[in-house]
Amino acid sequence: MMEDKVIIVRNLVKKFGSFVANDNLSFDVNRGEIFGFLGANGAGKTTAIRILSGLSRPTSGEVMVAGYDAGKEPEMIKRNIGYMSQKFSLYEDLTVKENIMLYGGIYGMKLAIIKQRTEELLERLNFRDYANRIISDLPLGLRQKLAFSVALLHEPRIVFLDEPTGGVDPITRRQFWEMIYETAAGGITVFVTTHYMDEAEYCDRISIMNDGKIVALDTPENLKQKYKASTVEEVFIKIARPDRIQS
Amino acid sequence: MKRFLGFVKKEFLHIFRDIRTLIIIFGIPVAQILIFGFAVSNDIKDAGVAVLDLSKDEITRKLTDKITSSGFFKKTEDLVNYSDIDLAFKKGKTKAVFIFEKDFGSRLLKEGKATMNVITDASEPNVATLVTNYSMAIAGDFNRELSRNSLNGIALVQPEVKMFYNPALKSHFMFVPGVITLILILICALMTSVTITREKEFGTMEVLLVSPLKPIQIILGKVTPYFLLSIINVVLILVMSWLVFGLPVKGSIVLLMLESMLYILMSLSLGILISTVSKTMQQAIFISLIGLMLPTILLSGFIYPIENMPVIYQYVSSIIPPKYFITIIKNIMIKGTGILFVWKETLVILGMTILFIFISVKKFKIRLQ
Numbered sequence: 108m109m110e111d112k113v114i115i116v117r118n119l120v121k122k123f124g125s126f127v128a129n130d131n132l133s134f135d136v137n138r139g140e141i142f143g144f145l146g147a148n149g150a151g152k153t154t155a156i157r158i159l160s161g162l163s164r165p166t167s168g169e170v171m172v173a174g175y176d177a178g179k180e181p182e183m184i185k186r187n188i189g190y191m192s193q194k195f196s197l198y199e200d201l202t203v204k205e206n207i208m209l210y211g212g213i214y215g216m217k218l219a220i221i222k223q224r225t226e227e228l229l230e231r232l233n234f235r236d237y238a239n240r241i242i243s244d245l246p247l248g249l250r251q252k253l254a255f256s257v258a259l260l261h262e263p264r265i266v267f268l269d270e271p272t273g274g275v276d277p278i279t280r281r282q283f284w285e286m287i288y289e290t291a292a293g294g295i296t297v298f299v300t301t302h303y304m305d306e307a308e309y310c311d312r313i314s315i316m317n318d319g320k321i322v323a324l325d326t327p328e329n330l331k332q333k334y335k336a337s338t339v340e341e342v343f344i345k346i347a348r349p350d351r352i353q354s
Numbered sequence: 355m356k357r358f359l360g361f362v363k364k365e366f367l368h369i370f371r372d373i374r375t376l377i378i379i380f381g382i383p384v385a386q387i388l389i390f391g392f393a394v395s396n397d398i399k400d401a402g403v404a405v406l407d408l409s410k411d412e413i414t415r416k417l418t419d420k421i422t423s424s425g426f427f428k429k430t431e432d433l434v435n436y437s438d439i440d441l442a443f444k445k446g447k448t449k450a451v452f453i454f455e456k457d458f459g460s461r462l463l464k465e466g467k468a469t470m471n472v473i474t475d476a477s478e479p480n481v482a483t484l485v486t487n488y489s490m491a492i493a494g495d496f497n498r499e500l501s502r503n504s505l506n507g508i509a510l511v512q513p514e515v516k517m518f519y520n521p522a523l524k525s526h527f528m529f530v531p532g533v534i535t536l537i538l539i540l541i542c543a544l545m546t547s548v549t550i551t552r553e554k555e556f557g558t559m560e561v562l563l564v565s566p567l568k569p570i571q572i573i574l575g576k577v578t579p580y581f582l583l584s585i586i587n588v589v590l591i592l593v594m595s596w597l598v599f600g601l602p603v604k605g606s607i608v609l610l611m612l613e614s615m616l617y618i619l620m621s622l623s624l625g626i627l628i629s630t631v632s633k634t635m636q637q638a639i640f641i642s643l644i645g646l647m648l649p650t651i652l653l654s655g656f657i658y659p660i661e662n663m664p665v666i667y668q669y670v671s672s673i674i675p676p677k678y679f680i681t682i683i684k685n686i687m688i689k690g691t692g693i694l695f696v697w698k699e700t701l702v703i704l705g706m707t708i709l710f711i712f713i714s715v716k717k718f719k720i721r722l723q
Binding site: 182186190193198208210213267 | 356357359360361363364367368371372556557558560561562563564565566567
């Protein structure tokens with residue numbers, strides 16, 4: 108069953124000087140899973156994602172992403188993952204097509220394949236009319252859909268979404284989650300951070316980080332049962348913000 | 355390589371889609387050359403002069419003609435009395451008054467000397483000094499003609515001053531190298547630092563970093579367009595100063611272009627360095643403008659001679675790169691000297707380039723950790 112685990116983390120430690128940002132993390136993420144990565148600001152989420160996406164090296168421990176070692180082969184990891192951040196990561200002064208071409212080029216895809224996927228993508232998103240419009244003319248919701256599709260252009264095995272729905276209205280968020288479900292159903296692993304707790308409910312499994320440690324990791328249902336809470340938000344507050352309960 | 359080219363193409367699109375960037379890259383050089391060339395000129399042309407001729411003989415007429423036909427001066431009026439002088443200045447058009455004493459011509463012929471007074475309006479000290487120098491030169495010239503023609507052959511000892519390299523003392527000779535120096539550091543450092551911090555601010559830098567592009571490819575991809583555009587800019591400025599001001603390049607154009615490329619590289623690496631220390635575009639703009647433009651204009655020897663500065667400023671001047679490039683470019687353009695005369699300055703710029711790249715790489719690595 109090992110080949111079904113696209114992310115394997117064992118005893119990951121990341122230190123900055125004497126500060127321990129990631130304290131002995133161990134977890135697995137399965138193929139086609141929607142994995143929610145939660146935690147308050149400063150809990151160590153960003154550090155972990157940077158290591159998983161090949162931007163930063165672990166101080167110690169074993170991290171395998173898409174079959175490659177994050178300490179030794181970060182370049183191979185980069186080829187096999189997609190990434191989208193809260194800021195949508197598109198160039199606002201370029202057209203829809205130019206953005207797609209650019210990302211295809213960056214990932215070293217062949218021109219014919221880029222063209223073919225561009226057509227498919229425009230068709231699927233119903234974007235044909237927007238193909239030659241510059242991004243800043245597009246409404247936020249469309250930009251976000253496009254950014255997600257562009258992050259999947261090179262058919263990565265895992266896509267990292269760093270607070271992808273920040274500042275977006277609820278309807279667009281729901282549509283966006285539908286895209287996430289489709290992607291995961293197609294076998295691509297979705298690794299998502301969010302601070303909307305209702306979104307955490309949509310994940311297959313969630314992990315909650317606090318002070319550099321993973322303090323909970325299970326399906327939303329199991330966590331709610333275990334912590335006797337009706338929502339993930341309550342779970343989160345009980346685990347990560349015990350101060351809030353007292354006040 | 356294909357990845358890299360696609361990335362460079364994107365950078366060109368950014369530049370050509372943004373009218374402000376285009377204005378900064380191509381509008382400012384043209385405007386600066388024209389402003390510095392025409393408006394900020396140290397030369398005088400057609401300065402108004404009045405003549406108070408108390409002698410009115412053939413020689414004073416000749417001398418007056420010589421003065422007014424020199425192209426530097428234009429006669430505003432003839433005065434009759436000493437008391438008219440003050441009024442002539444107050445009217446504003448007259449910058450200088452030439453006074454020929456009574457019996458100027460006959461004295462000159464009999465005694466071998468006569469007095470021409472030059473009174474200048476020193477409320478504009480620079481103009482006054484220039485007017486004085488020019489009129490002295492004209493008078494000296496007149497003296498020589500006179501002694502050559504006179505039959506008694508009085509051999510006057512006359513200093514013959516020759517201005518090498520820039521005989522007409524044209525100020526374009528000074529401004530064009532200065533403008534090239536200023537424009538290149540401004541465009542390269544300012545634009546690179548802004549374009550890199552823009553990616554940081556918009557969050558697109560993260561996406562580039564998690565892509566298979568190597569950091570070095572990202573940085574090179576960002577600066578390559580500016581490198582190419584800056585070379586075009588150098589050519590543009592040189593062609594323009596040749597067409598508009600008739601300023602030729604005396605030395606090797608190839609050497610001049612090579613030195614310019616080195617200086618562009620230095621400016622680009624300075625821009626990269628600025629981008630590693632600034633978090634926002636505003637910061638980058640601020641550092642580039644205050645930290646680079648002002649010292650370049652004031653301390654590089656562009657406008658004010660370094661030799662005349664207080665010692666402390668001379669030290670400051672010697673750590674700013676434009677100082678060395680101005681020396682190089684003046685040598686090549688105006689004196690026509692080769693690499694043998696500018697190799698020290700070239701090495702200094704090369705050393706600075708390497709230093710800036712070294713610091714940038716270190717800072718970049720720390721940020722990535």
